[in-house]
Amino acid sequence: MSIEYIPGDTLLHRLDIRVKMYGFLGLIILSFIFQDPLYQLFIVTLTGLLAFWMKISLQKIGRMVAPLIPIIITIILITGFTFAPERFGQASNQAILFYVLPGNRLGATVGGFLMGTTFTFRLVSMMIASSVLTLTTSIDDFIQFFQMMKVPVEITMMLTTAIRFIPTLDKKRQLIIEAQKARGVRFNNKGIIGSIRSHLPLMIPMFINSILMANSLSMAMLNRGYGLTRTSTSMRQIRFSFKDSCAIAFFILLLTSAFFVRFKLHLGVL
Amino acid sequence: MEHSELVQLKLNIETSVGESTPTEAEYGGPLPLEEVGVLRLDKNAIDLNNVSYRYPNSVEPSLRNVSLTVKKGKFMVLMGSTGAGKTTLSLCLNGLIPQLLEGKLTGQVCVAGKNVGRTSIQSMSKVIGLVLQDPETQIIGRTVEEDTAFGPRNFLVPFNEIKQRVNEALEKVRLKGYNRRLTEALSGGEKQRLAIAGVLVMEPGILVLDEPTSELDPLGRLEIYETLDDLRRNKDLTIVLVEHSSQEVIRKADEVVVLNQGEVVWRGVPSELFRNILLLRKFGIKPIPVSLIGWYFYEKRWISLAQIPLDIPSAVELIRTLLPKYGHWQGNEQGDEHVLKQVMNWSEKAIAVQVNDLIYQYSPGQSALRGINMTIEVGQFVAFIGQNGAGKTTLAKHFNGLLKPTCGEVIVEGMNTLQYDTSYLSKTIGYVFQNPDHQIFSTTVEKELEFGLKNAGFKGKEIKERVDQVLNYTGLERYRSVHPFSLGKGERQMIAVASILVLKPKLLIIDEPTTGSDWTGVQTMMGLIRKLHAAGTTIIMISHDMDLVAQYAKRVIVLKDGEILLDGAPQDVFTNEQILLDAAILPPQLCGLSIQLTDILEHETFIEASEFTAMFESEEKPGCL
Structure with missing residues (x-):
């Protein structure tokens, strides 16, 4: 994750910091309700598009992911071997590929590997999303957010x-x-x-x-009078504009449909 | 006693105006008469009554029985040598003493009708603004606007009013339109003006500035002085300025107050003080150069005290009147010989520094040095002058390998700096930096001196011998086992020089050796440098103090935008008024005087008062440099 801020005038730059934070939160929820790597891939693509829109180069993302590869492999191996077949709802995922130890112990499940892939995708999408957030939000905005919170x-x-x-x-x-x-x-x-x-x-x-x-x-x-009062005048007027409301509406729609898909249709689980 | 003071201190911070009335015992002395204070208040902005203060852990008081009044709308300048109590006094005015800094304060401080001892510092900041020395640590915000708004925000001033006040304050310090700039990217002068705006925005009636220019270059200083002139025009503002520069003080102050060892020893109009050279010497204040000539005439009883000149025009007039009567000036044949002899001397000597086509870029495309060529012979005393950013320090850092040429080469004492690293070069080339606090890290002065020797690989006996020698040489012997940070700035500066001298450098580079020192400190430091030069050390001095450069250097190199603009003897360099103006350098006052008297002096340039007075000496004494 890079903490450098790139000044600019894109829609993401102009959005209210709170909207961006809600969006970031929404994305976290989104990626945590689905277990299926396919759905995760969709989320990764979504954040990837955001990054592409912000002109963050693929090389930059590649450079961020590269040092994580050993961790990613470890995650996939661990989940592959430790997730017991009973934990998966679908029969195909309960299938055991092979056993490492004799006597049918420490079996590798299909679902386990898929779960590992999901974890990996979550990691990558979080990384991209947080980069996009920091690159489009000035420190002043973050501080203002803290004040509002x-x-x-x-x-x-x-x-x-x-x-x-x-x-x-x-x-x-x-x-x-x-x-x-x-x-x-x-x-x-x-x-x-x-x-x-x-x-x-x-x-x-x-x-x-x-x-x-x-x-x-x-x-x-x-x-200069610091400490005279417990608070101080806020130097930014709250600018919750139309585009902010639109963005919020979009987040709500996205999350609601995601919840519908996940809990009504029971899709996206392993 | 100590305990009750602490309690009082906490009370002061926690309660606002006048809620706690200290008893006689808590106050540490008889309570001053409130009524008298009230009567005087309408006229007086500041009223100090018998104020004494001692810092915690110190034996000697820093202020002794100071009684002082400043009338509303006046411009008062506080002068005195380092350690005289000027800063201490300014800190007393807004309550930082005794509310932040503990210690023993007695007497009464009354500012704008408020008893400072009983009003919180924060509340005081609405009536009195204090600007400190270092601009860097007074800036809190990331942008100019954010920083200026800091004060009024704490007072919960509404948003729109803050906006308006910020713009007004920025305009007052000539920073209009800087609102969105990042504070870290400002120059020193701009930063200090921002600090002034930061207190002005709270609309105080009194402004106290504690050596606001001591950390700045000449341009930054000029900016501050101009700002002060602007503020002066606003008659409602009472200004108290702590300042070393005599020439500025005389132009501005309504009144000068001199502190010496914590006591008010003199107060009155500035011209009276600056005509009394004996008094100035006693107080450790730098005299105005032309007044030294006047003082000579006064001692000869040719003129009265009031006739001693304080600026160039009056000095010109005086010399023109007195020369026909008392002068013995017969032209300047000797002078030429003198210069000629020096030139001869140079050519015989070995070369200390050889710079060939030096180009240096901090980042591609941005040249800090553009093709420097020069030679410095062994035993020379060279001064680099020029604005900040002209490339003086960048050039000097090439001599000990801190910077390596992007193009061209630098050969010092026969070593090409490309082939040696700084730690090797440091054995031959000494570099003393401006701020001693950037290098001092040992627990005693002695250990600090040993450090460089250990790095250079010296052992036991040799180290001891050299340290002893340098301690004696620099007069630091009595501080041998003292912690360096318990000493004053002047002594710390001396330690920094001493820690380089132990290495017995053949070439000594000194970057701004006198910034922030008082006149006595400057004299001591320059005395030492002159002694080293006499012993054969090549000296390169970077300085903004043109009087010092003219007085001590034998060769002056003027840099501008990474190029050498002028190079020659101070007499020749300082008479190129036009070129110097271009480099934003003001020639020393006595050179300015020489230019005005060019018809009498026949194009000779004098740089010392003694040379002028030599024109009036009855027996033949050559005016030596």
Whole structure:
């Protein structure tokens, strides 16, 4: 998952953060009510289309999935061997392919493997969906979402300042590294002890500088009235527009029909 | 006592205006007369009555019996050497002392009719805005608008009014239309102006600025001064400014208050203070260069104290009147010889730095250096000057291999920097960075000095000898086993230099060695650098302080947009007014004076007050550099 935000003006960018979060939630529910890999494939395709629409390249998704391949294989193997035949409703899925251990123990079921595939698809669709979400939503929007969810001001404040100071601290780090290099420090010592030791000249000034900065930051915040009241004026007016309502309606329709298919028609189960 | 103070402190934070009346014991002294305070309040923005303060864990008080009033609408400047109590005093004004910083505060602080001891800091921020030194840590928001809105949001000002106030405040600091910009991408000057906007947006009647320009380059400083001029025109605003730069103070202040060791030692109009050189020396304040010439005349009893010039025009007039009467100026034959001799000296020496067609790009397409060619001989004292972003530091970082050329080559002391890494080069080339806090990490000064030697592979006895030597040399001997962070900024700067000196570098690069130091600190540091230069070390200094550059450097290189604009002796460089203007550099005052007197001096440029006064010396004394 990438946390970088790509500024843009697509429909997804303009949607209210809450709508996007509801949509994300809806997608999670959707993928968890179905067990059939075919249905999961449909969901993956849906998110894939979203990603395609956002011009997130296939290579990027490929790069995100690649490190997960060992995990995916492990998941499929584990589910394949541990899911007992009784857990599946359909006879075809109860079929046992073979046994690993003699005496008919630890059998591999068709349903188990299918379940593993479902898990994999869920993982991939979640990954794509969350990437799409972070790529189209600015940090400000997320913070606003926290505020709307009545997360305490202190926590949102902490988040904003933390994000605000990332570039500042990174600059400090660079300056410290340069200053220490000029005194002959090598930062690439071998071994764990060596590398810890060589990083002390970086870490200690980093801590000291952070503390000094935190000190003056606390002064600056008090200077500007922080802490006088428990709340603060929200700087964004709530803009729940027509397209947001449309999106919500679409989500509801999708979820309802999914529930109908799953619980009335009893489809999509293994 | 300590305990009751703590209780009082908590009370102060938790309760708002005047809910708790401290008893005499809690206040730590006799209660001041409230009635007197009330009577004075309409006229006085700030009223300090016998204020003393001692930081926790410190023996000496930082403020002693300070009584001070500032009238509404006045511009007061607070001066004094480092550690005189200027910052402490500003922190007292809005209640950060004693509400955030503990310690022992006695006396009464009254600001805009509010007893600061009994009003929460947050409530004070509506009547008094405090801007601190470092712009970086005063910015809370990610965008300019978000940051400016922070204050009024805390006061639950309605959304639409915030919008309007933010725009007004941004316009006041000349940041109109910056609303959507990211704060991290602003320049230093812009950041500090944003910090000012951040307190102005709460519409305080009093603005306190604690050395707002000390972390900025000349352009950033200029921006702040211009902003202050704008604000001054708004007569309702009372301004208290803590500042080192004498030339700016004299132009702005209605009144100067000098603090020395926590006491108010002088107050009055600025011109009176800056004509009294003896007083300035005593207080550790930098005199205005032309006034030194005037002081010489005054000591000769040729002029009265009030006639000492404080700007170039009056100095020109004075010299023109006095020269026919007392002058002994016979032209400048010697001067030429002097320069010639120096040129001869250079050509005999070995080469310390050789730069050939150096191009450097931080990212493709963006050249920070565009084809630099230069040679620095062993034993030279070179200064790099230019705006921020001109490439001074980028160039200097090539000399110890922190940066490697994208194109071209850099050869230092016979080593091509492409072939050696920084840790190897550090044994020969010393680089002292601007902020000492970026490198200090040991528990004692001694260990801090040993660190570089250990990296260079020195052992036991050699380390001890060298450390002893440098501790003596830099005057840090008495701090040997002291924790570096318990010392002042000036001493920490000295430790940073000392930790490089132990390596006995042949070439020493010093990046802004005097930023944020007071006049005494500057003198000490420059004295040390001059001593090193005299001992044969090649010095490269990066500085924004043109007076220092003119006074100490023997060669000045002006950089602009990654190219060398000028290169020569300070006398020659600083007379190229037009080119310097192009690089946004203001020549030192005395060079400006020389240009005005060019008919008398016959195109000779003087860069020290002693050279001017030498024109009036009766016996022949060559004006040496």
